[in-house]
Amino acid sequence: MLKLIGNRLLQMVLIMAVVSLVIFAIFDSDKFKRQIAVAELGGFAVSALSDQDYEAWLDRKGLNVPFYERYLKWVGGVMTGDLGRSFEKNEPVTRLLGDRLVNTGILAFWVFALMVPLSLTLGIIAGMREGAFRDRAVSFIAVLTTSLPEIATAIVLTVIFALGLQWVPANSAMINGWDWRQLVLPVMTLVLYDFGYVTRMTRASMAEVMTSQYIRTAVLKGLPHRRVILRHALRNALIAPFTIIALQLNWILSGVVVVEVFFQYAGFGKLLLDAALFGDVYVIQAATLVAVFVAVISQIISDVGYTFLNPRIRFS
Amino acid sequence: MASRKPRDSDHPKVHEAFRLMKSGRMDRREFIRVAALLGTSATAAYALAGLPEPAYAAGTLPFPADDPKAKSGGILKIAQPVQKMEDPATYSWVEMSNQTRHTVEYLVMTGPDNVTRPMLAESWTAAEDLKTWTFNLRKGVVWHNGEEFTADHVRWNIERWLDPKTASSNVGLSVFSAMVEETPEKDAKGKPIKRLSKSAIEVVDKNTIRFHLSKPVLSAPEDCYNYPTAIVHPSFKAPLSDNMIGTGPFQLAEFRVGDRCILKRVTKLKDGKDFNYWGGKVYLDEIHYYNFEADNQLSAFASGDVDGVYSFSVEQMDLAKSLPGVIHIARTAQTVACRMQVDQKPFTDKRVRQAVCKSVDNEAVKKLVYSDGGDSGQNHHVAPVHPDFAALPPLKRDVAAAKQLLKEAGFENGIELTIDVGNTDGPWHQTVAEAMRDQMKEAGITLKINVMPAAKFWEIWDKTLFGVTAWTHRPLGTMAMSLAYRTGVPWNETHYANPEFDKALDAAEATLDVEERKPKLMKAAKILQDDAVMIMPLFRPIYTIVTKNVQGYEGHPTQYHQFNKVWKA
Numbered sequence: 113m114l115k116l117i118g119n120r121l122l123q124m125v126l127i128m129a130v131v132s133l134v135i136f137a138i139f140d141s142d143k144f145k146r147q148i149a150v151a152e153l154g155g156f157a158v159s160a161l162s163d164q165d166y167e168a169w170l171d172r173k174g175l176n177v178p179f180y181e182r183y184l185k186w187v188g189g190v191m192t193g194d195l196g197r198s199f200e201k202n203e204p205v206t207r208l209l210g211d212r213l214v215n216t217g218i219l220a221f222w223v224f225a226l227m228v229p230l231s232l233t234l235g236i237i238a239g240m241r242e243g244a245f246r247d248r249a250v251s252f253i254a255v256l257t258t259s260l261p262e263i264a265t266a267i268v269l270t271v272i273f274a275l276g277l278q279w280v281p282a283n284s285a286m287i288n289g290w291d292w293r294q295l296v297l298p299v300m301t302l303v304l305y306d307f308g309y310v311t312r313m314t315r316a317s318m319a320e321v322m323t324s325q326y327i328r329t330a331v332l333k334g335l336p337h338r339r340v341i342l343r344h345a346l347r348n349a350l351i352a353p354f355t356i357i358a359l360q361l362n363w364i365l366s367g368v369v370v371v372e373v374f375f376q377y378a379g380f381g382k383l384l385l386d387a388a389l390f391g392d393v394y395v396i397q398a399a400t401l402v403a404v405f406v407a408v409i410s411q412i413i414s415d416v417g418y419t420f421l422n423p424r425i426r427f428s
Numbered sequence: 429m430a431s432r433k434p435r436d437s438d439h440p441k442v443h444e445a446f447r448l449m450k451s452g453r454m455d456r457r458e459f460i461r462v463a464a465l466l467g468t469s470a471t472a473a474y475a476l477a478g479l480p481e482p483a484y485a486a487g488t489l490p491f492p493a494d495d496p497k498a499k500s501g502g503i504l505k506i507a508q509p510v511q512k513m514e515d516p517a518t519y520s521w522v523e524m525s526n527q528t529r530h531t532v533e534y535l536v537m538t539g540p541d542n543v544t545r546p547m548l549a550e551s552w553t554a555a556e557d558l559k560t561w562t563f564n565l566r567k568g569v570v571w572h573n574g575e576e577f578t579a580d581h582v583r584w585n586i587e588r589w590l591d592p593k594t595a596s597s598n599v600g601l602s603v604f605s606a607m608v609e610e611t612p613e614k615d616a617k618g619k620p621i622k623r624l625s626k627s628a629i630e631v632v633d634k635n636t637i638r639f640h641l642s643k644p645v646l647s648a649p650e651d652c653y654n655y656p657t658a659i660v661h662p663s664f665k666a667p668l669s670d671n672m673i674g675t676g677p678f679q680l681a682e683f684r685v686g687d688r689c690i691l692k693r694v695t696k697l698k699d700g701k702d703f704n705y706w707g708g709k710v711y712l713d714e715i716h717y718y719n720f721e722a723d724n725q726l727s728a729f730a731s732g733d734v735d736g737v738y739s740f741s742v743e744q745m746d747l748a749k750s751l752p753g754v755i756h757i758a759r760t761a762q763t764v765a766c767r768m769q770v771d772q773k774p775f776t777d778k779r780v781r782q783a784v785c786k787s788v789d790n791e792a793v794k795k796l797v798y799s800d801g802g803d804s805g806q807n808h809h810v811a812p813v814h815p816d817f818a819a820l821p822p823l824k825r826d827v828a829a830a831k832q833l834l835k836e837a838g839f840e841n842g843i844e845l846t847i848d849v850g851n852t853d854g855p856w857h858q859t860v861a862e863a864m865r866d867q868m869k870e871a872g873i874t875l876k877i878n879v880m881p882a883a884k885f886w887e888i889w890d891k892t893l894f895g896v897t898a899w900t901h902r903p904l905g906t907m908a909m910s911l912a913y914r915t916g917v918p919w920n921e922t923h924y925a926n927p928e929f930d931k932a933l934d935a936a937e938a939t940l941d942v943e944e945r946k947p948k949l950m951k952a953a954k955i956l957q958d959d960a961v962m963i964m965p966l967f968r969p970i971y972t973i974v975t976k977n978v979q980g981y982e983g984h985p986t987q988y989h990q991f992n993k994v995w996k997a
Contacts, residue, residue, distance in 0.1 A: 151887075165592070165595065202669070202685060275747075288733065
């Protein structure tokens with residue numbers, strides 16, 4: 113097990129090295145340097161700069177040194193916890209990233225806290241008796257909510273609950289300090305979007321388990337239905353959803369840009385989008401490293417959990 | 429009041445304008461604007477015109493009069509993008525200037541009524557030939573570090589704007605373009621480098637500065653309120669947000685790009701002495717800007733997070749009407765130039781450009797995009813809201829003529845064009861492009877629309893062959909024409925160069941009589957229209973909304989925030 117984790121972590125470091133190198137190389141091009149200049153000084157100002165003055169600006173920003181020097185300097189900084197300085201926000205990337213990760217962490221916590229029990233419960237209820245009314249009802253709702261793009265769900269929820277009923281605020285910018293009410297709509301949007309998928313996976317897994325011979329044996333032995341479900345079916349039925357839930361960690365980190373932008377929630381996804389549009393290379397680099405880290409860690413959690421839940425893998 | 433006459437000491441052109449007004453050849457509003465530009469106080473100008481001055485302070489202050497019911501204190505919260513504040517001289521967005529407008533101030537201030545009043549300059553006078561302008565600076569103005577504001581500071585700022593290294597757009601403004609001269613030096617592209625003429629700025633004494641211009645300029649004061657002309661302290665080093673020393677009533681207390689910009693009242697100077705603001709009473713304690721992109725500002729308002737928004741779009745009007753607030757609508761010269769670069773193929777051929785223009789019905793595009801409010805354009809940059817506007821014969825869509833022109837240009841099977849759209853001012857840019865695409869199709873022009881993020885578009889706005897560029901409102905018709913289409917000016921995105929046009933524009937800019945100026949400016953406009961450098965389909969209205977307890981707020985056609993006399997009930 114430790115060897116598996118060690119290998120995965122080693123892979124992670126290699127992936128980080130390659131990805132950071134590629135991104136650095138892309139953003140080292142003249143095109144992206146000019147993009148930073150345009151974003152910082154304005155389109156007019158850059159077009160009016162003479163070549164000499166433009167070079168002087170690059171010098172001032174530390175962008176006029178050879179690629180390998182900049183990269184090595186950046187790697188050295190990363191080793192000491194210095195992720196560079198944001199061109200757009202004019203502040204250290206470490207602080208910026210830290211704030212955004214905390215915000216996204218809070219969002220993720222509530223999404224998982226609601227989505228996991230909801231989708232597991234509904235998935236199990238649906239899968240216990242395939243084809244029954246409750247299976248069809250749950251499947252219909254699950255397919256419906258997952259089919260709707262996040263932006264559509266966000267708009268519908270905003271119109272109903274924020275603009276119509278005025279129960280919750282329409283945005284999540286938290287400009288007057290932390291306010292849990294502002295988290296309601298983004299959490300609801302993400303839960304609605306994601307729970308259907310996990311529910312369907314749980315349902316499929318549960319339905320498959322319910323048709324297996326050991327369940328049939330348990331039923332024929334005369335065990336109470338409740339005991340059959342809780343002691344025999346549930347554990348096996350949860351193996352597949354567990355893997356899927358662990359992988360949702362990655363999605364919630366960088367796949368929720370639409371929701372964060374729509375609700376103006378200052379999270380990691382919005383930071384990444386802003387940085388990409390600005391050409392803010394150090395923020396993009398740092399965000400990418402975090403995304404790779406979370407992707408690999410969620411994979412490790414998934415693998416380790418799978419191993420524990422499935423004895424056939426553990427003992428092999 | 430109407431029986432009053434200008435004083436002998438008033439500029440001769442004020443006397444001339446007064447005669448024109450009395451003879452009915454100049455309307456009263458235009459007289460007020462002209463008289464104020466030439467150094468007559470706004471109060472006196474309104475009195476000469478026989479009109480009551482609308483709620484503006486008597487004397488030389490540029491702000492509205494104090495409201496006896498006004499309450500001091502409170503925080504005004506506004507939703508707008510919170511942007512980086514590097515260098516006011518290179519600002520490229522009005523939002524940046526709003527964040528600093530109450531800290532670093534301007535020589536003059538143009539109010540929502542389009543009248544320019546003195547600000548850091550207490551008054552000004554112009555020579556009869558409009559080539560020499562003398563600005564008398566306000567005495568008793570102090571910087572936040574306790575230093576006295578002087579004419580040397582103004583000179584330092586102008587010298588910096590006109591230094592090519594600063595790359596300030598101010599060099600394109602008429603008054604400043606008349607201060608520079610070409611040098612034998614050439615830049616990498618072989619263009620002669622322009623530098624400030626040694627005799628252009630004269631510091632008469634510590635409170636008086638005089639501009640000696642190479643050509644007559646009418647709009648010198650108005651140019652001094654263009655948003656990149658904020659006067660900074662000579663100790664300035666970019667970014668401004670790191671050490672913002674100004675003369676205004678507010679100072680920066682907290683700032684995070686993309687998050688918030690918090691301004692608080694200045695009460696003490698840096699040396700601990702009391703700060704007495706030159707501009708009289710200011711009611712608000714704090715002004716807060718919170719970062720909301722254009723699409724989200726109204727939802728922030730609906731949630732009660734903010735007291736007002738920078739603007740909302742036409743698509744959001746129904747939503748805005750359903751909210752409890754006061755909607756302000758300003759008629760403006762804000763527009764989009766769907767412009768072609770005349771030195772790039774296929775637009776080097778005037779017939780191709782003319783075919784493009786003839787294939788589009790501007791009025792139809794305007795109705796489609798802004799069914800309420802706004803004005804249709806005539807493919808030149810003078811708007812009906814400008815005092816020096818006169819309508820040219822209506823443009824008519826002529827598909828047959830467009831086809832014929834394309835045929836003559838060698839495109840008898842039609843032509844395929846791509847237009848870059850950045851929606852920098854909202855999605856209506858794309859709607860304009862789509863409407864044009866549908867109309868051009870009939871003339872054999874296949875228009876592909878390349879939509880890109882606003883930040884990306886800003887990178888190529890002056891480089892793209894064919895693009896939709898947003899232009900903000902400017903008070904006079906001459907101003908945008910001079911900034912964007914004069915030969916060789918930095919914002920000349922079309923690369924248009926026509927000495928005949930430049931000459932016509934020079935003549936318009938040197939003419940005080942608005943009735944006389946109109947035909948001169950429209951001559952330049954006609955030249956531009958005939959040369960078919962762009963489709964300018966409409967001039968849009970702008971919408972803002974504030975809560976009912978926000979008093980003293982007025983929508984400004986350039987979306988400039990002037991909150992000195994705003995208060996909260």
